[in-house]
Amino acid sequence: MPRRNKSIVASLTLVFFGIASLVASEEARLVLPQTATDSVELLFQQHDTPGDSFLQVYVGTPEDCCASRTPIVGSFVRSGDRASFRPKFPFLEDQDYTVVWRSLSGVTQRDVFQLKGNLDINAPQLTAIYPSGDVLPENTLRFYIHFSQPMQPHVAMDYISLVGPTGEIDDAALMAFTQELWSADRTRLTVLLDPGRIKRGVGQNLSLGPALTIGIQYSLVVKPGWPTATGKQQLDEYRSAFTVTDSLRSLPTVDSWQLEVPRAGTLDPLVIQFDRPFDREQLEYAIGIESASGELVRGSVEIGNAERLWMFTPIDPWGDVALSIVVDTRLEDVAGNNFQGLLDHDVGSVRTGTDQVQLSFRPIPVVLQ
Amino acid sequence: MHLTIKAATLVVSASLLSVGQAHAEDDVPAIQFAGTLEFSETGTLFVGDNYTGSIYAFDLTDGTAPDAVLPVNVGEIDVKLADVLGVPPSAVAINDMATHPVTAEVYISVSRISNFGSAPALLKITQASEIKLVDMDGLDFERQALVNYPDQETTFRPRGLMGNPPTARELANAENTLSSLAIMDIEYFDGEVFVSGVAFDNFLSTLRRMPFPFDGAQSITSVEMYHIAHERYETRAPIRAMAVKEIDGKLQLVASYTCSPIVLISLDEIVDGADISARTILDYGSGQPLDMVSYSVGGQEMLFVTNNSRSPQVIPFAGLNGAQALTPEDIPEGATGDMSSLLPIGPSGKAVMFDGMSLHIDNLGDRLFVSMTRDLYTGRLNLDSNANFFPNRLHNLVAEFDFPQYDPETVKR
Numbered sequence: 001m002p003r004r005n006k007s008i009v010a011s012l013t014l015v016f017f018g019i020a021s022l023v024a025s026e027e028a029r030l031v032l033p034q035t036a037t038d039s040v041e042l043l044f045q046q047h048d049t050p051g052d053s054f055l056q057v058y059v060g061t062p063e064d065c066c067a068s069r070t071p072i073v074g075s076f077v078r079s080g081d082r083a084s085f086r087p088k089f090p091f092l093e094d095q096d097y098t099v100v101w102r103s104l105s106g107v108t109q110r111d112v113f114q115l116k117g118n119l120d121i122n123a124p125q126l127t128a129i130y131p132s133g134d135v136l137p138e139n140t141l142r143f144y145i146h147f148s149q150p151m152q153p154h155v156a157m158d159y160i161s162l163v164g165p166t167g168e169i170d171d172a173a174l175m176a177f178t179q180e181l182w183s184a185d186r187t188r189l190t191v192l193l194d195p196g197r198i199k200r201g202v203g204q205n206l207s208l209g210p211a212l213t214i215g216i217q218y219s220l221v222v223k224p225g226w227p228t229a230t231g232k233q234q235l236d237e238y239r240s241a242f243t244v245t246d247s248l249r250s251l252p253t254v255d256s257w258q259l260e261v262p263r264a265g266t267l268d269p270l271v272i273q274f275d276r277p278f279d280r281e282q283l284e285y286a287i288g289i290e291s292a293s294g295e296l297v298r299g300s301v302e303i304g305n306a307e308r309l310w311m312f313t314p315i316d317p318w319g320d321v322a323l324s325i326v327v328d329t330r331l332e333d334v335a336g337n338n339f340q341g342l343l344d345h346d347v348g349s350v351r352t353g354t355d356q357v358q359l360s361f362r363p364i365p366v367v368l369q
Numbered sequence: 370m371h372l373t374i375k376a377a378t379l380v381v382s383a384s385l386l387s388v389g390q391a392h393a394e395d396d397v398p399a400i401q402f403a404g405t406l407e408f409s410e411t412g413t414l415f416v417g418d419n420y421t422g423s424i425y426a427f428d429l430t431d432g433t434a435p436d437a438v439l440p441v442n443v444g445e446i447d448v449k450l451a452d453v454l455g456v457p458p459s460a461v462a463i464n465d466m467a468t469h470p471v472t473a474e475v476y477i478s479v480s481r482i483s484n485f486g487s488a489p490a491l492l493k494i495t496q497a498s499e500i501k502l503v504d505m506d507g508l509d510f511e512r513q514a515l516v517n518y519p520d521q522e523t524t525f526r527p528r529g530l531m532g533n534p535p536t537a538r539e540l541a542n543a544e545n546t547l548s549s550l551a552i553m554d555i556e557y558f559d560g561e562v563f564v565s566g567v568a569f570d571n572f573l574s575t576l577r578r579m580p581f582p583f584d585g586a587q588s589i590t591s592v593e594m595y596h597i598a599h600e601r602y603e604t605r606a607p608i609r610a611m612a613v614k615e616i617d618g619k620l621q622l623v624a625s626y627t628c629s630p631i632v633l634i635s636l637d638e639i640v641d642g643a644d645i646s647a648r649t650i651l652d653y654g655s656g657q658p659l660d661m662v663s664y665s666v667g668g669q670e671m672l673f674v675t676n677n678s679r680s681p682q683v684i685p686f687a688g689l690n691g692a693q694a695l696t697p698e699d700i701p702e703g704a705t706g707d708m709s710s711l712l713p714i715g716p717s718g719k720a721v722m723f724d725g726m727s728l729h730i731d732n733l734g735d736r737l738f739v740s741m742t743r744d745l746y747t748g749r750l751n752l753d754s755n756a757n758f759f760p761n762r763l764h765n766l767v768a769e770f771d772f773p774q775y776d777p778e779t780v781k782r
Contacts, residue, residue: 059452072455073502087455088502093484095457117484 028103032113036090040099042083054078055085055101062110065098072097093117117230124149124228126238129220130280131334133306137276138212138247139198141336141343143191143220144280150186150229159226159235160191162211163219172204173197173211186229188281191220195336199344212244248276248335249342254327254359264320264363269302270312272325277307279332286331289314290324297323307334318363325359397506400425403478403489406467407555407562413581414467415562416478416491417552422518424555424564426581428509432472438734440754441475441498446741447750450492453500454481462487463750466729466741472496475731475739475752476503494752513583517568517575519548547573550607554661556622557581558613563622563639565608573605576622578639588641594632595696597652597714600703610661612672616689623689625658625674631715633689648694651715653679654707660730662738666758672718673738673757675727681760684718692716724761732757 031041042055056071058064074087091097092115099111125148131140145160162173174191181190196204197211212218219241226235256275262268270289280303287310289297299314329339336343339357405417412430443449451458462480469476475494480487491503527535527543535543551566561580568575568589579587596603603626611624613636622634624647632647639645656678664671670686692715693699704711725742728750733739738760741752746765755761769775 057455059455059457070449070452070500073453074455089455089481089488089490090483092456092460097455 028101030099030101030109030111032099032111033091033115036093036115037086038091039077039084039086041085042101044081044083054083055099057085057087058098058100059095060098061096061112062098065110066100071100091115122148123233124151124226124235126222126235129238129240131242131277131307132280133277133308134242135245136212136242137335138210138214138244139249139335139344140212141193141195141198141332141334142279143193145189145191145222147187147189147235149233151189151235152227152229152231153180153182153186155226156180156189156191159223161221161223162193163221163239165217170211172208195343198335214244214246217241217243248333248337249344250337251342252276252278252331252333252337252339254325254357257359259325259359259361261361262318262363263366264318265366266317266363267313268318270314270325270361272310273305274308274310277334278310279334280307282328282331283307283310286328287312288326290326292322292324320363320365322360322362325361327357327359329354329357396510398425398427398508398510398512400489400505402464402480402487403491403505404464405552405555406465406476406478407557408467408470408476409557409581410470412469412471413557414469414476415555415557415581417555417564418489419548419552420521421514422548422551423512423514424552424562424579424583426511426513426562426583427505429469430471432469432474434471435473435496438473438737439496440737441494441496441733441739441752442754443494443498443500443752445749446477446494446752449500450477450479453492453502454479454490456481456483463729463741466731466739468731468733468739469493473734475733477729477741511581511583513562513579513585513587515551515564515568515577516587517570517589519546519551519567519569521546521548523547553607554610556611556613558620558636563611563613565611565624567605567607574603574607576608576634576639576645588639588643590639590641590643590645592634592645592647594626594630594647595649596626596628596630597649597695597700597704598628598630598654598706598709598712600697600705609658610674612661612663614663614670614686614689616686617691623661623672625661627657629653629656629658629676629679631674631684631717633692633694649696649715650689650692650694651717652695652704652712653682653717654704654709654712655679659728662730662732664732664738664757665735673730673760674718675723675730677726680720681723681727681730682718683721684716688716688718722759722761724763724765730760 029043031043033040040055040057058066058069058071072087074085077084094114094117096112096114099113101109126145127148128146130144157174157176160174161169163169173193175194193211194204196202197208199205219239222235222238224235224237258273260271262270283303284301289312291297297314299312302311303309304311332338400416400418401420402418403416404419407415412432414427414429416425416427418425447458447461447463451461454461460482462482464478464480466475466477473496477492479490479492481490491505493501493503495501524546525543527540529535529539547567551568552564553566556563561578564577566575567573574592576590576592577587591604592608593602593604606627608624609626611622613620613622616633620636622636623631624634625631630649630652632649634645634647656676659675659677662673664673672684672686674682674684695715700711704714725744727740727742730738730740733754736757737754738757739752739754740760741750743750753762
């Protein structure tokens with residue numbers, strides 16, 4: 001249902017419609033709220049507003065109203081040609097309210113209104129799946145699934161599956177957690193491929209083998225029908241296909257990154273090309289630009305080329321000074337390997353201990369003509 | 370006063386104010402949950418806020434006493450509270466009720482549940498049985514934050530009955546947070562506030578004690594008691610309802626627990642950091658206590674203890690003097706559940722008639738109880754006032770006296 005026009009005339013008296021010339025003073029307009037905290041307003045033509053109980057708002061429809069019912073608590077204001085009621089607590093969305101009001105001659109009117117909730121006007125969309133590449137390593141660890149609105153929890157594994165090339169579903173490929181891994185606003189779900197099948201020589205890896213086979217195309221499929229958090233709308237089917245390539249079993253290192261260094265005095269982006277795809281969410285915060293004194297350079301980050309490219313655009317033009325790219329060594333590639341160690345490492349092998357690795361660059365000085 | 374918290378999706382803020390903060394007059398209370406209620410004898414209203422983990426004290430001491438306390442009666446109180454708050458009855462959780470000792474107005478704390486959150490609200494029923502919203506923002510107040518307060522995430526353990534998996538309703542019960550039991554009852558006595566509930570981290574069942582007016586000082590103690598009907602010492606389940614009385618010549622807290630022992634704790638034991646061993650003096654065998662009201666009838670000091678699954682119990686205070694503290698050695702054969710021939714054990718008082726289930730009850734003047742009562746036949750929730758020596762209505766009964774042939778003059782033998 002579309003939102004009502006702001007200055008809707010919800011009701012006029014029958015007298016006004018029928019024999020208006022006789023009772024011009026009957027003219028009054030009721031203005032209904034458009035938001036939860038709006039007032040209900042009565043506009044009169046005369047600067048002479050009526051007495052008590054000119055306007056009351058009740059919960060429910062006119063059929064439920066108003067014998068032995070109590071009106072909603074709120075404040076009344078009468079001034080000039082205007083009388084208004086503001087509820088103490090905001091109106092609920094999707095709840096019927098009945099306004100009982102009196103015109104100047106004492107004719108009682110009843111009008112119903114409802115504020116439509118903003119959620120679930122549109123069907124939900126699956127907006128992204130990361131890693132976004134169409135070629136993924138055999139030991140890919142996790143997927144992030146993004147939705148356009150909050151989704152119903154505790155049913156993810158009823159809808160998400162890993163489907164092989166002939167349509168067969170691998171029931172044991174994805175980790176089924178009691179507590180699903182949602183973002184706080186429940187629009188991003190983290191799904192893990194069972195690490196027990198990725199790590200070589202452990203139980204699931206030995207009994208079932210890796211979930212992904214090199215050279216084969218798989219699809220991450222979300223079945224249709226997944227309800228939104230309110231249950232009013234459902235997701236359409238979504239399929240994301242990818243082909244499996246060699247596993248990633250080497251430590252990431254900044255030595256294999258390629259930089260496109262910006263020019264000093266410009267807002268050119270600093271571009272880093274990676275040798276491998278990294279974790280999409282961690283890329284948002286795990287890399288920063290610092291000055292020699294340790295001050296963070298402010299700017300915005302873009303991620304592209306299937307998580308193989310990181311691009312930083314500063315807010316202020318680059319200075320003609322040496323800067324450091326500071327990388328949190330917990331940043332993982334898509335296979336869960338970070339700068340301290342491999343996900344699939346030998347028992348007892350020692351991880352390296354530094355918190356950060358750095359890569360220096362200096363914006364290119366611009367030679368004035 | 371007893372507190373019930375319905376499972377609901379609620380907006381919880383992580384903001385914490387400093388302990389015992391003083392407030393300028395133009396401040397408004399940042400109360401997020403209006404739960405357990407308790408009045409001082411002059412009309413300061415203490416309100417437990419389970420979300421921010423604090424006790425608010427609102428100044429309502431300027432009221433005047435009516436010439437005579439009238440009974441207040443409001444049928445379908447839940448529907449009428451919801452009407453005032455602009456929501457359907459299902460969107461109002463009634464948390465507690467307490468009578469102003471001076472004005473005889475009945476205060477009710479609720480949560481108004483909206484599309485994406487909840488708001489606390491305080492309403493009162495006047496002596497004319499009218500419903501009024503109390504504007505908490507317009508009241509002078511003090512606030513005392515509670516130390517060792519539980520987080521808002523930890524929930525209960527789902528438990529099925531006798532080895533069966535938990536039912537859907539049992540699972541829903543287990544989704545309540547421990548913090549919903551963090552402020553179970555507040556008792557004001559002689560310039561001090563006592564708070565029972567659960568706390569973190571070193572203990573769960575806890576008694577807190579703080580002076581009023583609040584000065585930031587508070588003591589916190591853990592409470593252990595021997596639960597006869599469970600045949601074990603318990604340290605987790607909190608005190609549900611309590612009262613302070615002089616027993617055996619000293620001031621003692623009379624405290625009731627679920628399933629359903631009553632214990633005594635001397636006030637001088639409640640010192641910061643103490644591990645209190647409460648003395649169990651009686652046990653009913655099962656049921657969850659709701660409220661404990663001190664009153665006087667026929668010149669005798671009494672306790673009226675309501676329970677969600679037993680008849681109300683009237684306990685004369687005189688019977689608590691000299692009561693034996695019971696330990697496992699006193700009941701070597703054990704006594705579990707209602708069917709045990711040993712239960713109720715101790716000076717348990719008398720089970721009395723109460724038509725319907727009282728969810729909240731308090732004194733209304735010296736001679737009346739006011740109760741929020743669920744009618745057994747209609748399921749409606751009504752606010753009724755009845756004489757405290759017989760706190761009942763007769764409309765659900767048909768007895769000898771109701772027959773047209775009944776003649777009081779001729780039937781006596």
